[in-house]
Amino acid sequence: MATGRDVAQLAGTSTAVVSYVFNNGPRNVSPATRERVLAAAAELNYRPNALARALSFGRTSTIGLIVPDIANPYFGELARALEDAAMERGELLLIGDSSLDPERERRHIAAFVERRVDSVVMISLLDEPDFTAFEQASTPVIALHPIADDAPAASLTIDYELAARAAAAHLVAHDFDSIGLLNGPAHSVGAGQHRRGFLAAVGAAGRELRHDERNSGTSRADASAVSLRWLAEPDRPRAITCATDEQAYGVLHAAYLLGLRVPEDLAVIGFDGTEHSEYAVPPLTTVRQPIRAIAARAIELVAEAAAEPADGADFTRVRELAGHELIVRASCGCARD
Amino acid sequence: MATGRDVAQLAGTSTAVVSYVFNNGPRNVSPATRERVLAAAAELNYRPNALARALSFGRTSTIGLIVPDIANPYFGELARALEDAAMERGELLLIGDSSLDPERERRHIAAFVERRVDSVVMISLLDEPDFTAFEQASTPVIALHPIADDAPAASLTIDYELAARAAAAHLVAHDFDSIGLLNGPAHSVGAGQHRRGFLAAVGAAGRELRHDERNSGTSRADASAVSLRWLAEPDRPRAITCATDEQAYGVLHAAYLLGLRVPEDLAVIGFDGTEHSEYAVPPLTTVRQPIRAIAARAIELVAEAAAEPADGADFTRVRELAGHELIVRASCGCARD
DNA sequence: CTGAAAGCGCTTACAG
DNA sequence: CTGAAAGCGCTTACAG
Known part of the structure; x- marks a missing residue:
């Protein structure tokens, strides 16, 4: 590829001027010279080498x-x-x-x-x-x-704790008799925040409310496998709130496999709120991150x-x-x- | 950050040797010298500058x-x-x-x-x-x-045409009386391939078979909007094969909104076959790209x-x-x- | 096995 | 306004 030196040579000037032209500074260049440089650069298909630029400029942008x-x-x-x-x-x-x-x-x-x-x-x-x-x-x-x-x-x-609490509180307001939290890996910081938010909502329910937590990886596959076992239990929760949308998709999938209707037999809430959540079947209630x-x-x-x-x-x-x-x-x- | 010169200085050697050590060549370095270089590099937290390296080496890896x-x-x-x-x-x-x-x-x-x-x-x-x-x-x-x-x-x-044909042929084998293709933008090269494959399968059906094509962007939102209109028509297709999984998710979503059951009222096939397709509701029949x-x-x-x-x-x-x-x-x- | 030096392609004070 | 030169941090023939 052509270098700044090639361009300078063809334009009959120095590499400094080529640099001034391509960076609009830090020195001024006369219009005539600028024209010649630009023309030479176009002719040679000159593309400044970003590596060299970064090396001397001290920033890579x-x-x-x-x-x-x-x-x-x-x-x-x-x-x-x-x-x-x-x-x-x-x-x-x-x-x-x-x-x-x-x-x-x-x-x-x-x-x-x-x-x-x-x-x-x-x-x-x-x-x-x-x-x-x-x-x-x-x-x-x-x-x-x-x-x-x-x-x-x-x-x-x-504020994950607050957000998790909002999701759980919404389920509490539905008057379900039992709710579950499909959380991430049990001992992670994030799981702790989701758990505290969830328990805070349960505690504020002001009524008898069974609740349970399970843990899965963030993938649909993992969440589906865990949910499949959970939902097959006799005292399965009436509603599940998840730590991520991906997990919620796993729950929806597990419910489908078990023939459970969502939301009639099982309510589900996700977390993250990507655009895709709107197109889930059924569309997913979720906590949206901005x-x-x-x-x-x-x-x-x-x-x-x-x-x-x-x-x-x-x-x-x-x-x-x-x-x-x-x-x-x-x-x-x-x-x- | 420390440079090769700093390391060389501390190790009492030259920058060439530092380079030889970090690149395992192209020249040999005595074990003793190598040790000193490595020790100096560790002490200074030396990280070779990949920009400078690429500039002189001529490759960025x-x-x-x-x-x-x-x-x-x-x-x-x-x-x-x-x-x-x-x-x-x-x-x-x-x-x-x-x-x-x-x-x-x-x-x-x-x-x-x-x-x-x-x-x-x-x-x-x-x-x-x-x-x-x-x-x-x-x-x-x-x-x-x-x-x-x-x-x-x-x-x-x-081979998109062959793959699209395989999907359509599968629907034909189901004995549906009408099938549709939810294709990408009508005049694109890709859409042409999907269309030819689809029509080839229809032509090889050996029986009366209504068929129709609609076009949408690749997003779920787009596909859902198009499908919503399509599926509301009185002579809507009994089955739809799509140009992408994303579009298939849009079809599933539209079917849900219209209260159509999949696959009982509408069969759907996707295209691409990502891991996610297995967790759709219902799980998506699709053409997998390797x-x-x-x-x-x-x-x-x-x-x-x-x-x-x-x-x-x-x-x-x-x-x-x-x-x-x-x-x-x-x-x-x-x-x- | 090792060092001094040129070169990769830029940018930027320094002179003029 | 412009040019000659040093420098960014590496690699690699070239000598020794």
């Missing part, structure tokens, strides 16, 4: 994203929203998919550090992800899940932190909360569309 | 992927499979999501060229994508969809082409076909799981 599972539509939607926000700022989003494999996550972290991404948005598979590589590289990181108070990263999440707002804010925070490395210490103190929204559809028995 | 819509689970699964294959070869996969926006696709192409990815795997939004930027950079590209014979890229796809095999082969082809630029001309002649598989589940009325 690149934001890394690490998601646990890109095949999960929630992370797909999130990735898209983050990319929209990044592009608006002229940054490229690099997506790394951990495929639910912590080793894979580690490799993405290393790859991002080596490639000198300016900043990172991360949804870790782990409750306490290892930020040291980013810390050593002084790369600002924002986690879109709860992290320890002293973790060297910012975080931005909804994906676009979270994405826009995350990119804003991280881009600012990358631009002003001085405030690094402040940035890692950031613990922001976003709002959630309960979306009521047919799966809990409220609406028929 | 990076493969670009462009997908039309990462929120579509089919592309999510595909991205994951491609990343697995890339990682096995020590390459990093960079994912660019076009968000169904051709302008976005163009930007990803430009970004990949500027970042000097070694090769590209592409699923374009367009029937005739513009490969010139890649061609000028002599970056090998493989398209995972049909492309023109003289397009300067390789391609690897299933995602992992396609991904592995695509990476293999493109990586080889990047390694041997001499064979560039041969590479762009590659037009490979992969096999498909009809997976029969409950949605067409055959099985109940």
